[in-house]
Amino acid sequence: MFEIECPYCGRRDGSEFSYAGEAHISRPSGDEEISDEAWAGFVFMCRNIKGVQAERWVHSAGCRRFFNMLRNTATDQILAVYKMGEEPPEVEKQPLPSPSGESLGSGNDAVQVMGKGET
């Protein structure tokens, strides 16, 4: 399990936290007219990004605060942590070595071998 920098408590073991889904999704009010499709889009559909995703976590064993985080879901690298209500910070683009984010010819769990001339 990775470590997470709680914006309130500091760096803690990931087991103190719970994942709470994609961030920056606003709930359509039930008062507005909204199509079945749009509502299902809110309730069920996900972007399910492979790459940098804005997502919510809660420090469930610590301060119980929900917060946002930018994480590369393909590598589990956490790029930024920010509080609820804040806009995601700019982060460096993470170019993926191949469209799938992994070296060709292997699952992304496989050993990566450097090519000639690569440093």
Add this chain to the structure above:
Amino acid sequence: MSDPRRKSPLAHRKALNAPDGAVSLRERAFLAKFILRVSADGEVAEVLKLPVMANTSLKHNGSTILWLGPDEWMFMAAADGGGEMKARLGEFLGGVHHQLTDVSDHYTVIEISGRKAYEILMKLTPFDLHPGAFKIGHVAGTMFGKTAGLIINRSVDMPEFDIIVRWSMADYLWCLIAEAGREFGLPAQEPVGQVRGLRYREAS
């Protein structure tokens, strides 16, 4: 003297002491505990002497105030100090949107002290209790085995920690700590709730 009608969650456990003072375990029962939720903006924090720095605690007016989160603190005081503390806080908080909740019985406190306290607790928590990282007076909410708990470093001459744990998890945690302390001489403790007999309606 506490009310004889009162029983703490670990009343059935005797304090445990390992030989040579390696480690001791006891319940600090009946401490008055209140959770205050309030915005730290404005004067409240200053007036109430709330520790606003994360993971810290302060002692004030006979009570210990623990930082639990950016808008959440725990006030701890002696068993008989609860009423007064509540009244005093209520006075300060008059018109402010807040929540003050008595959790004296929701939680209890397990105190673990002695040379081996650190080594024993590290068997239970992913949190870094090394004295260089978790300083005296510091507080953290983290996991102990499979239960969440709050830990306070109360060391003076000897390592000493309080763990604040929910009533229903206290016995589990007590026994788990004892289990971890076996190599230093703590006796094994059998958790309550051993289930014997029929477990299934249709088996009857």
Add this chain to the structure above:
Amino acid sequence: MSRYSIFSLLREGLNGQRGWGRAWRQPKPEDAYDVVIIGGGAHGLATAYYLAKEHGISNIAVLEKGWIGGGNSGRNTTIIRSNYLYDESAAIYEHALKKWETLSRELDFNIMMSHRGVLNLAHDEAEARQIKRRIEANRLNGIDSEWLDARQVKEFCPPVNVSPSARYPVLGGSLQRRGGVNRHDAVVWGFARAADALGVDIIQQCEVIAIKTRGGAVTGVETTRGSIKTPKIASVVAGHSSVIASMLDIRLPIQSHPLQALVSEPVKPAIDCVVMSNAVHAYISQSDKGELVIGAGIDHHLGYSQRGGLNVIEHALAAIVELFPSFSRLRMMRQWGGIVDVCPDASPIIGKTRVKGFFINGGWGTGGWKATPGSGHVFAHTIAHDEPHPIAAPFALERFTAGALVAEHGAAAVAH
């Protein structure tokens, strides 16, 4: 395709094993195909095989970004069963189970289908109630399924701890005797070899970069090995369904999570059936090589890293040790992670999409392996006819806009 037989084995034994042919070709991609299947796992290869065999469409490319069977096909714990709760699910898993029974012969490849029985344990009254409801539904659907009480569980699977003082005591469980396990690589290779023999091009090291459309219909794919024209594209990429769908701006009700598994060192036969426990999130069987094959729970965060936390493995093994105290001394030899596509109702998505010619098969969660031949079969029909196979119909994507979910949480081994 030369058949494998006792004679060919004898001949090659004497010949120093020098005369075998290739199990499948290594073709270069053509300019155009009638159908392009994205994903060379067991489901994709099965789809290609049934398209070629039953629908006369053999001008097919199966595009695999790595090596075939290298995704979830090569990472799962190969449990086969069909004892699902709802009619819709029971139908597709039973369709698959019937095919598993004869697949070795059909593919001329021993997939080591071992019908050794699958036990699903109940640890409390609520679970027992749920399992009994399922058993009764199975019975009425004509699917074999029976309740064993704790004593019968012990008889059927002697290493299980049925002590009533266990932290999670075994109250009983359901047994599907026709359930079991098979050999994942063999299934992949068997389907690949059979599909290849029918003319299907299996193209490895070929990753799809983009999907091309015109007028709301697909026209082809862009790959790392060039462009390919096709009027029909089928995405069968367990774990990565959203990645492919996003190429067409389609959002799916799918979240991808790490799911881990492990094997122990090989030992002589120690457990002769499959045991699954929902309450403690673990499942176990023993491979023919002697390794205990153990599945753990999913990590709750979204993740494509094919890696979960060590804590999840530790939880699973604590549960295994609780259920099988004698396995505690054995050693974990290998651990790995896959990526599972999880739908909110724990049922798959099979069918058409709003883009004409783009078909999707995914969202199998932890339960995809057992469906392989059934999934491939009904998906091939759906692709060939542009209409869902009746068994596939309830699993269309539209069920989410209608709210007609097939909520199988209780039937999956791991509750999501």
Add this chain to the structure above:
Amino acid sequence: MEQAFRRARGGVVDRNSPVTFSFNGKSYRGFTGDTLASALLANGVHMVGRSFKYHRPRGIMGAGSEDPAGIVQIGKSAHALPNTRASEQEIYEGLESFAQNCWPSLKYDINALNDLFSAFIPAGFYNKTFKGPPGSWALFEPFIRRAAGLGKAPPEADPARYEHTNRHCDVLVIGAGPAGLMAALAAARAGARVMLVEETAQPGGRLLSQNPDSLKLDGKTPAGWVQGLEAELRGHEDAQILTRACAFGYYADNYIGLIENVSDHLPLPVRSENLVRQRLWHIRARQVVLTTGAIERPLVFHGNDRPGIMLASACRTYLHRYGVLPGKKAAVFTGNDSAWATAFDLSDAGVEIAAIVDMRKEPNPELLESARQRGIDVHLHSVITRISGRHRIRAALVQKLDGAGKVASGASALFCDLLAVSGGWSPNVALFSQSRGKLRYDEDIAGFRPGKSWQKERSAGACNGQYSLESCLDAGAAAGVEAARSCGFEAPPSRLPDIKNDRAQHFGHEAVWEVPSALPPHKTRAFVDLQADVTVKDLSLAQLEGYISVEHAKRYTTSGMGTDQGKTANMNAFAILAAKQGKSIPELGITTFRQPYKPVTMGALAGQHVGDFLSPRRTTPMHEWHEANGALFEPVGDWLRPWVFPQKGESFEETLMRETRAARSSLGVLDASTLGKIDVRGPDARVFLSRVYTNAWMKLKPGHCRYGLMLGEDGMVKDDGVTACITDEHFHMTTTTGGAAPVMSTLEDSLQTEWPELQVYLTSTTEQWAVISLCGPNSAGLAGELLDDLDPDPEYFPFMSWRNAHIGGLPVRVFRISFTGELSYEINIAASYGLWLWEKVMQEGAKYGITPYGTEAMHLLRAEKGYIITGQDTDGTMTPADLQMGWIVKKTGDFIGRRSLSMSALMEEDRKQLVGLLTDDPELVLKEGAHVIATPREGAKPVPMLGHVTSSYFSPNLGRSIAMAVVKGGAGRMGKPLFVTRPGLAPAPVKVSATDFLAMSQEKLP
């Protein structure tokens, strides 16, 4: 003769501490500090087991965790340990060990017949056979299973204890060889928190395998120098050395798993039950230094798997670390310089050297000179082509290579009982690769070395391709300094020791992956993986059949999939596969290094979290009383709730009937403390409640309570409970027992994420309150007697209201709510007074015949009233309308799940709806989970199912059976006949009814 192969002196074993152990029933002696392998070798025993597939004899080949072949079963019955590496198991007094995978004996193994037929059972054999007719695999599989596997799993429960522990450190150094020692010391001197972990029993690594007569560091022997460093390191307060601890897994964010053997080296009788057998460490390190060394590669040639063939470096380890001669007459076969030192050391130790066979034309001239001085025969540009001796090597055939590198005619025999082999070295990059670092193929060392790091780690020494002692020490020290600096410490460069080495170090080599054979390829049996019995021929077959991806070839042949994870096999296999495909090794790629680096005991992975500690058992303040009064308990989530309170001689059903009757006829009492409780407070509390519940909350007056349903956004019922209005801004919410945590989390999520503008605070108070529920006509009477200051008369204290009051001067909250339809009072008191109040209730209620009842009676009582239990009558697919609770859904205003309720599928009329079922036969109790069908007979399968029975009981109060069920279009079927299935019996006829059976009974039940 006792320990005939033990040298007169040398080694780190304790010669004053002899140990008796046994192998296959025969008793031997060794010394404390010996591994089983070194002790067996000291007694001249090489062959210890049989291989996986062909059951060929297997001996000790390595001197550590890399050994693919020397694995045995340790101990008996509950203490049995299958598949244990002899070269890792330390001996102790009374240790018993056994050969595995052979029957009836190690020497005469019936399954060795497999070897005779090996030509017919190549890789992939099973894919091609037993394909049909159906059932044929079932016939053969059991035999195949029995032949496979290695050791035997003990059937007894494991008596050992295990535990986890956690540490954080600045610098973690993995491997206490020369590089690791220097790294740890450098970092410790800088003041960093350092952990140095060593897989074996003591630090030193390869230094302990050096000839102490020829190597001196700062004037000390290698062992002496190591001791000095160890002592200094232990002197640093924040430095820790862990021995017998193997780093097995490198996970995200520098999280490393270590497995420490705590007791495995101790004799069984002295193992303390207070000390664990193994301890699993979770380390979170800011910086990691990998000093994991290198693994020597065996040579791949015909007959290379015979016992007595040993890695050259292992020979030196046995010689110097353990003081054991691995043979009396040795030959060395190599393609590199480092193995020559083995020949010299063996020779200097008195072993006769039959010859050094080097595949190269021109090894280092210094080596030739040294050999000449010792009178050792040298065969250059030569190979070994054949081995004789079945259970142990007796002789090796050496043949010259011709100009084309093929075997030339003409051969000579080398008589030997030991053949030291070396195919060069592979940096041990397993952990680096697990950390997701990228590997780089280095032609110079013909191996992969760390290329690009992914995590905060660095590799130093042999694991980084730096093989000489000087470079290991230098690189280790530098890595330690850098690591400490990266953690913010000022670290001065470390001084390196003065080294005096009589033996020049040479690492020149030529990689020869497949040794030229005198036989045609299909007749050559050259083993790549000694444990899995994979030969070059198998790799060829994989290639021939198109399994050309390295991963396919691995799976097809099972190369590298044994318990050694292919530590010695993989590099050779990759290189040979690459050559067959005409590719370079990096082009072919390699397979994944998976965790764990070496097998880890499952019990250790489970740690202390087993048995009673698998998960907490949560109990209420009154638990003690329940237990003392004979309650049977039902687990509800982690909680234990009293299920029934049987009296002597009573059956479960009798108890249930008695408890249920009492609660309606006089007075029952239930411990309801486990209900989830949440304190809700703030000016927007009402708005908040109106959004999370389906009904309206704006007008609920202080002193009153209301029942609420919570839905998910999908419109399905998730939880329910009663919430009381304390003041206009303050509410006391209750949830189901299981719902407490998820509801709290969902509500906090909504407040923090969705509606941060709402001024509401939440605090969980579940365990603050003990809850005692009095139920029955006499409950008011008892409540009146208990309460100091509240008249419980329903006239003044109406249903669905609550009051603050006192009992014995203690504050209580009393709720007039009921889950049974009966007159009820729920008394909430601070938990620490719960037991006192319960006992008081029991005492004062005695005159009413007060009867404690458990969850089962509670379930029955609420079913009589037709109240639902979420999770039993709902399963995540029920809307309020499905539960016939449309009344609780407000007409206007949003709430969680509202919009979903108008999705088409959720509006359909023939959805499954909750109804009552009354059996025609009032004595018949339907089975929960039974299905509802429309016809009196099941008919052909599949049988159309209309729904299922969710709750079913015999109601003593109504004198008949009652059931609740969800039935398709149930709401429209009131009074209609249906049938409920019964396995083996005819379906039971039932009539659809409302669910409030109590109300019906007052109108007269059928």
